[in-house]
Amino acid sequence: MARWELTQHYETPRGIVRWHSFGQGSPVVLLHGTPFSSYVWRDIAAALSRRHTVFVWDLLGYGQSQMLLDQDVSLAAQQAVFTELLGYWGLERPAVVAHDFGGAVALRSALLDGVAYERLALLDAVSLRPWGSDFFRVARENAAVFTALPAHIHEALVRSYISTASRPGLREDVTSALVAPWLGPEGQPAFYRQLSQADERFTREVEERYGDLDMPVLVAWGSQDQWLPLDHATRLARQIPGARLSWIEGAGHLVQEDAPAQVTATLCDFLDHA
Numbered sequence: 001m002a003r004w005e006l007t008q009h010y011e012t013p014r015g016i017v018r019w020h021s022f023g024q025g026s027p028v029v030l031l032h033g034t035p036f037s038s039y040v041w042r043d044i045a046a047a048l049s050r051r052h053t054v055f056v057w058d059l060l061g062y063g064q065s066q067m068l069l070d071q072d073v074s075l076a077a078q079q080a081v082f083t084e085l086l087g088y089w090g091l092e093r094p095a096v097v098a099h100d101f102g103g104a105v106a107l108r109s110a111l112l113d114g115v116a117y118e119r120l121a122l123l124d125a126v127s128l129r130p131w132g133s134d135f136f137r138v139a140r141e142n143a144a145v146f147t148a149l150p151a152h153i154h155e156a157l158v159r160s161y162i163s164t165a166s167r168p169g170l171r172e173d174v175t176s177a178l179v180a181p182w183l184g185p186e187g188q189p190a191f192y193r194q195l196s197q198a199d200e201r202f203t204r205e206v207e208e209r210y211g212d213l214d215m216p217v218l219v220a221w222g223s224q225d226q227w228l229p230l231d232h233a234t235r236l237a238r239q240i241p242g243a244r245l246s247w248i249e250g251a252g253h254l255v256q257e258d259a260p261a262q263v264t265a266t267l268c269d270f271l272d273h274a
Contacts, residue, residue, distance in 0.1 A: 004039045004177070006057065006064050010088055012081050014073075015066035019057035019085070023049025026118070027091050028271060030056050031082070033100020033126070034194055035162065037063025039177055040099070040256045047264045051272065055089060059102070063181050067190040075101070075202035079108040083115055095271055097121040099256065100227075104203055110213065111206045119216040121270055123263070124225055124253050128207060128232045129200045135161055136195060143196035147189050158182050158191060167224040167252030174257060210239040217243040218270045222251035222258060244270070 006018035020038075028048055030041045038056040045054045058065040060081050061073035082105050086094065095118045098106040103125025109115040132140070139146050149157070159179050163170055170178075182191040217240045221233035237245040246266050251258035 018064040021055045023054045025052040027094040028052040031098040031102025043260045067186045074197040078105045083109045083113045093118045099123040111209045121218040123220045140195045143192040147192045165254040220246045222255045223247045225253045227253035
């Protein structure tokens with residue numbers, strides 16, 4: 001996993017998304033959040049692939065997927081792509097593991113599109129209002145201004161912002177890998193485009209329906225998450241019948257980077273046991 005490359009692609013009316021699968025066994029689909037990419041799953045995906053066929057993909061307009069001018073990268077658009085992808089992959093009841101923004105995508109596909117999962121793990125998931133950091137809200141409301149920033153100021157801003165998702169701090173190479181897709185003439189406007197389209201109405205549409213989820217659900221949360229309130233974890237677990245709540249100790253919002261061993265152990269226990 002030293003080099004993270006998504007070798008396959010799927011064409012949608014909104015642009016091309018990149019994906020990859022590896023391993024053998026029952027299917028597990030991993031969804032990343034914002035402003036990240038499937039790169040955050042690299043170590044956990046490698047571990048899970050020993051027992052499962054693991055599917056990873058970059059959300060539309062993120063990571064290695066196509067970034068287009070005036071592209072619809074909203075939660076509704078990502079939901080549509082995810083539902084289509086599952087059909088394209090021929091997966092009828094996969095296990096799904098979703099982080100941050102990806103949690104809202106997975107929840108919407110299940111509740112609005114009727115997609116069936118074998119089980120669902122929600123990690124620090126965008127699911128309950130309010131969501132988004134202070135910077136997230138400021139940039140969303142002033143996207144045009146931020147898009148026009150000089151490139152070096154934009155890079156410093158994104159680098160600083162992403163670093164706050166980690167409690168112990170990210171290695172320099174990891175930060176650079178997460179920042180890289182958001183640089184340059186395509187990446188910079190794409191970064192503020194996804195922020196400007198982040199609207200809480202997309203979670204409002206499904207919040208009252210979490211009680212309808214009828215599969216085993218794990219809610220796992222970084223105990224030091226500074227991006228989403230900790231009480232969102234307990235509230236979400238209470239709203240989902242039979243949901244299990246697990247704290248990732250010492251981890252911030254980006255639990256895959258802060259505590260990969262804890263996350264892997266928690267997911268293996270959830271995926272491999274009834």
